[in-house]
Amino acid sequence: MTGPILSLRGITKSYAQGTAFDRLFGRDKRFVALAGISLEIARSDVVGIVGESGSGKSTLANISVGLTRPTSGEVLLDGEPLSALMRDHGGPWRRRIQMAFQDSSSALNPRKSVSRCLTETLALRGVPKPEREAEALAMLALVGLGAELAPRLPHELSGGQRQRVGLARALAMKPDILIADEPVSSLDVSLQAQVINLLSRLTRELGLTLLFISHDLALVRTLCSRIIVMRKGEIVEQGPCLDVLDRPTHPYTQLLIAAVPKGIKGRRQQAATVDIASPISPARESAG
């Protein structure tokens, strides 16, 4: 197949705001999380989605894996509508698109050992029981973890190790597409680099298609070939990563780049204390 592996066509998502009373009298407003997103992801593409909280980047991720249904629009997995595929709950499409979450402590079941977490996932993929243990260890090795971690429970792991177990679990399904939602933002900087290097290696070695959602422009620059900048549910700029970051055209992209801490080089002469509206609740900001 030569078409895009993942396409989003006119995706919108809105949520009801206000009380039941407001709805009764037709006074409710809808909060628009995504305002018509269309994009295509080619096979083995490594795409970074950046934006601040409220930009809709996580909603986009959840819709892409079928965790959230869009209000309108269609997600196509290899040309097939996700809405149709989803009627078959445990169908083979599930395996093909996997997600790694931001919070490594709540993404793992605290009562299941690393080994059990992985073998259960392998069972879902249909790996015969006698092979699961060995395959689980192979998955751990793939993410740079030793076999000695297999019997441990999540709380006995460091944050970086938990994050890698989360990745190993997603990769155990042998997905074609991995969607990683802020996978390193809860990690210390020294561990961040380990996970970013690992993702970079996996995309090269396995030809994995990666959607990397982050607020950290420098990490996206390191890992991704393409970048999509989102703000308030819209794509404001996109293109090859280095081009966009070197020559941003949209003011919001420029603002994001200016806000990246730059050490002693970044000492600002004039303090900017403009009270700009929060992307989440602009209405409240401007209210007296």
Place this chain on the structure above:
Amino acid sequence: MSGTGRMEGSGTGGPLLRIEGLRVGFRSADGGVVEAVRGVDFSVAAGEAVGVVGESGSGKSLSMLAVMRLLGSPARTTGGRVMFDGQDLLALDEARMRAIRGRDIAMVFQDPQSSLNPALTIGRQITDVVRAHRQVSGAEARRIAAESLERVGIRDAGKRLDAYPHEFSGGMRQRALIAMAIACRPRLLIADEPTTALDVTVQAQIVDLIAELRRDLGIAVIFISHNLQLVAEIVDRVVVMYGGKVVEDGPVEAIELRPRHPYTGLLQACVPNLTGPVGPLVAIEGAPPRLGRMPQGCPFSPRCPHVVEACIEEMPPLEREAELRFACWRPQ
């Protein structure tokens, strides 16, 4: 000045705050004590901005909570002195400490959401602080609160006093907390990861605000962060902590351009830039030491690329060379 008045500088010309051999430990299940802060020394001059940088578990926040005498059980200070204005804060009785906390030394925390009482208006929370430390009327406290809110860049401050925390965005909540912290014009502001929960653009605004308050009001600042690049934008000096110890300390330019401790150099190298060639990141292999499993020698020795036998056997002393102090057997 009466006994309840503000302490003035003792005129010795010494630092505003001097932390000496500070140790913090947790009581462990077997009755022993596990140390998380293992002898921290550094000082802050009046009006100076100092960044305390380290990863989680480095002991940076615990040290500052110990300075404020805000440690909760099972953590407790197990040694050292915290000299502020010529007296040891650790030796003060609670009433005298309470008079200093919030008035002479104020602290701002990471999560503005949980630092504010959701059931009280912003104005009430600021005036409570003012009236705890100053004999002023309700109207005067309200005027001071409005002035503080204005000072931190919140427009229509008079009206915003009656708002509740949920009506503020994250960035505005952090501004309100800073307003509360500066309402009594403290001489030292301790900001513990004040921007970590915020978006990058808001983070930049809060950092600028803290720099501006320090410049205009002459408040000394201790800025705790895991992000060296961020603190380097506004501080004069950086203290790098690892495994409950200060491993390097000096002027920000030297720390950023010519660090001597391998950890400081790697800490910078593992954070990618927005310029320059793209390639694999410098990763520090392994993980920070866990509480109760501190290496016998240098805490960074299990991860250090320059490790020699001496590093594993003995903790190097913090020694001064030129403008830096560093604790390393094999400085770079």
